Amino acid sequence: MRQGRDDGYPEFAAARAGHLYRSACLLTGGDTHLAEDLVQETLGRVYLKWGRISGADNPAGYVQTVLTRTFLAHRRRHSSRRERTTDVLPEVAGPESAGDASLRLTLFQALGQLSAKDRAVVVLRYWEDRSVEETAAAMNTSSAAVRTRCVRALARLRLLLGDALGEYARP
Amino acid sequence: MPEADHDSFEERFTHVLRDTGAALDTGRRDLAAEGAARGRRLVARRRAAVAGGVAAVALVGVGGALVLPGGQGGDGRQQSAAGSPKAGITTTAAETGAAKPAVSAASLLGAFEKLLPGGRLTQTEARGTDERSSAKNMYATPYVQGVYDDGRGKAAISVGINRVPPGTQEARQNTQCPDKAFIAYDSCSTTKLADGSALMILKGYEYPDKRSGTKLWRAELVTPTGQFIDVQEWNAAAEKDAPVTRPEPPLSAARLTALATAAEWRTAADAIPASQWPKPAPNEPKGPTGSVSATLAGLLPKGVEIVGKGNADPEFGYVVVDDGKGASLVQLNDQPDMRDVEGELFGADAKVLPDGTKVVTHQSAGDKDIAGIVMWTVDTIRPDGRRVVISAFNSGAQTTAPTRRAPALTLSRLEKIATDPKWNTLG
Numbered sequence: 001m002r003q004g005r006d007d008g009y010p011e012f013a014a015a016r017a018g019h020l021y022r023s024a025c026l027l028t029g030g031d032t033h034l035a036e037d038l039v040q041e042t043l044g045r046v047y048l049k050w051g052r053i054s055g056a057d058n059p060a061g062y063v064q065t066v067l068t069r070t071f072l073a074h075r076r077r078h079s080s081r082r083e084r085t086t087d088v089l090p091e092v093a094g095p096e097s098a099g100d101a102s103l104r105l106t107l108f109q110a111l112g113q114l115s116a117k118d119r120a121v122v123v124l125r126y127w128e129d130r131s132v133e134e135t136a137a138a139m140n141t142s143s144a145a146v147r148t149r150c151v152r153a154l155a156r157l158r159l160l161l162g163d164a165l166g167e168y169a170r171p
Numbered sequence: 172m173p174e175a176d177h178d179s180f181e182e183r184f185t186h187v188l189r190d191t192g193a194a195l196d197t198g199r200r201d202l203a204a205e206g207a208a209r210g211r212r213l214v215a216r217r218r219a220a221v222a223g224g225v226a227a228v229a230l231v232g233v234g235g236a237l238v239l240p241g242g243q244g245g246d247g248r249q250q251s252a253a254g255s256p257k258a259g260i261t262t263t264a265a266e267t268g269a270a271k272p273a274v275s276a277a278s279l280l281g282a283f284e285k286l287l288p289g290g291r292l293t294q295t296e297a298r299g300t301d302e303r304s305s306a307k308n309m310y311a312t313p314y315v316q317g318v319y320d321d322g323r324g325k326a327a328i329s330v331g332i333n334r335v336p337p338g339t340q341e342a343r344q345n346t347q348c349p350d351k352a353f354i355a356y357d358s359c360s361t362t363k364l365a366d367g368s369a370l371m372i373l374k375g376y377e378y379p380d381k382r383s384g385t386k387l388w389r390a391e392l393v394t395p396t397g398q399f400i401d402v403q404e405w406n407a408a409a410e411k412d413a414p415v416t417r418p419e420p421p422l423s424a425a426r427l428t429a430l431a432t433a434a435e436w437r438t439a440a441d442a443i444p445a446s447q448w449p450k451p452a453p454n455e456p457k458g459p460t461g462s463v464s465a466t467l468a469g470l471l472p473k474g475v476e477i478v479g480k481g482n483a484d485p486e487f488g489y490v491v492v493d494d495g496k497g498a499s500l501v502q503l504n505d506q507p508d509m510r511d512v513e514g515e516l517f518g519a520d521a522k523v524l525p526d527g528t529k530v531v532t533h534q535s536a537g538d539k540d541i542a543g544i545v546m547w548t549v550d551t552i553r554p555d556g557r558r559v560v561i562s563a564f565n566s567g568a569q570t571t572a573p574t575r576r577a578p579a580l581t582l583s584r585l586e587k588i589a590t591d592p593k594w595n596t597l598g
Contacts, residue, residue, distance in 0.1 A: 009207070010203070010207070013203035013206055013207060014203045016203075017197070017198065017202040017203040017206065018197025018198065019197075020202075021195075021197055021198035021202060022192050022193070022195045022197065022198075023192070025192075025195055026188070026192055032198075035198070036198060036199065036202060039198065039202050039206065040202060040205045040206045040209050041206075041209060042206065043202070043203060043205075043206020043207065043209065043210065044206050044207075044208075044209030044210040044212070044213050045210070045213070046206070046210070047206065047207050047209070047210020047211070047213070048210050048213045090195045090196065091195070091196045092194045092195055092196060093194060093195065093196040093197070096194065100191075100194070103187065103191070104191050104194075107187060107188070107191050113486070113504075113506060122188075123188075126181075126184065126185045126188050126189070127188050127189060127192050136312070136331075137312070140312060140447065140449070141312070141333065141449070142312065142331045142333045142345075142399060142401045143329075143331060143401065143403070144331065144345060144389060144391055144401040144403070145333075145335075145341075145345060148344060148345070148349065151349065154180065154181060154184070155502070155569065156487055156504070157180075157184060158180050158184075158569065159487075159502050159504055159560065159562055160504065160560075161184075162180070162535070162546060162548075162562070163533050163535055163548070165180065165183045165184060165187055
């Protein structure tokens with residue numbers, strides 16, 4: 001394999017890595033080390049199949065699906081009963097108010113309390129804005145299971161951060 | 172899309188998630204380069220594997236031109252893997268390693284047409300057990316769907332085919348009627364069929380709070396071997412963003428049952444390559460847990476009746492109680508080892524009990540779209556880091572109008588429950 005590919009892969013990877021990393025941070029409940037690893041693994045898999053992926057309708061969406069599945073596969077292999085949120089939370093790009101910092105911490109801690117599959121549903125539905133059906137396809141499960149997980153995950157998140165979001169007034 | 176009735180927590184959560192995610196930095200600059208390096212290593216490994224004689228690798232991803240015998244010991248007919256457009260079950264060779272012959276999209280569509288009562292079926296789509304998703308090279312679960320019209324209005328109907336790990340909590344959850352505490356619906360029943368399958372018929376709504384009036388009726392069937400059939404029908408021509416065309420979805424509970432239990436779907440579920448069958452999550456308890464809601468129920472004061480309870484996962488449970496003055500939802504989260512967030516949740520003004528447990532209370536408005544709903548919360552953390560947080564509402568659900576002025580349990584009662592030593596013995 002030549003080092004310098006000219007088939008669009010380097011540009012694609014460079015353009016998507018940042019978004020993938022943010023998604024991975026949400027999926028992992030703020031574990032930045034795992035998030036980096038997942039992004040590298042995802043881009044590695046994409047590298048392998050770039051010929052086919054580059055011709056797909058929506059390579060960016062496909063790569064998000066690979067990330068989700070890589071994350072779930074990782075969780076299956078390394079699951080621990082007492083999953084802990086990391087001490088090192090993802091940094092923000094620009095200046096941030098104390099209120100935003102506190103909310104960010106609370107959000108990651110709440111996400112960290114969900115099961116891996118619930119978190120994947122929440123991230124795909126609300127961060128990636130995918131439909132129930134698309135989320136089901138990405139997670140290789142049924143839309144019924146996605147609906148159930150979504151309702152329960154939201155109920156739990158409401159309990160974990162209801163008050164914190166109450167102050168997050170948006171027009 | 173008009174979102175005026177949108178559940179406000181869902182909306183606020185979406186904003187927070189997106190704003191927080193968008194504000195994050197984008198990681199180290201070299202992530203893309205390291206991803207490529209990993210890809211190159213994968214290429215090298217795969218070449219070594221193929222050279223080493225793992226011929227099966229070469230078959231993965233072979234497309235529709237494959238022509239193979241239609242089944243072991245059959246009549247020797249040859250059928251194209253692309254499937255016949257005609258109705259009837261056509262079988263093709265499944266993916267490498269699968270034991271059962273694949274069921275094509277055309278077969279699923281044929282079965283769908285045959286099983287639906289007389290009417291017009293349009294806009295059909297299906298995916299067989301031998302196909303990859305549109306995202307290429309990814310296995311995706313089979314389904315068939317279409318817009319059906321019995322003469323009284325167009326309605327979307329879909330049948331999804333999947334597997335669940337048999338005997339697990341996940342399998343049971345798919346056929347357990349959800350508590351009305353979390354989702355609005357008109358009726359729900361789960362029945363045990365003669366073959367040991369569990370069937371849930373749920374007459375509910377597309378949106379949990381009945382927004383837009385789009386009804387969604389579902390039949391969920393889980394068989395003892397883990398075949399999982401999910402039939403859904405709407406009173407609109409599409410799941411979302413389509414006007415309601417009729418008062419109710421077209422298939423009655425009896426017809427939904429007949430459709431969901433048809434043998435054709437089970438054949439298809441068995442044809443899903445075994446490598447794609449979900450495995451039980453290592454940490455999901457195999458038996459019914461019941462521990463959080465059961466413990467919570469055991470700590471309630473006398474004189475309140477439990478009218479509903481349930482568990483979403485091993486660390487979360489809820490009960491709906493009624494003391495004669497109206498239903499009240501009580502939720503509890505029991506989380507071990509939360510010392511890392513103690514400083515965030517329990518400020519300097521937290522009450523400290525003699526045993527070192529910290530306690531804070533919040534009385535807040537619940538969902539802002541539900542006038543008058545209140546949520547009382549007692550949050551506690553023990554010196555060993557166990558956090559028990561309990562919330563009570565003045566309604567039997569988070570999304571319905573208040574049934575009473577205040578929650579059925581006082582703040583001091585909530586504190587008593589949250590600090591009970593029984594929690595120390597869980598998980």
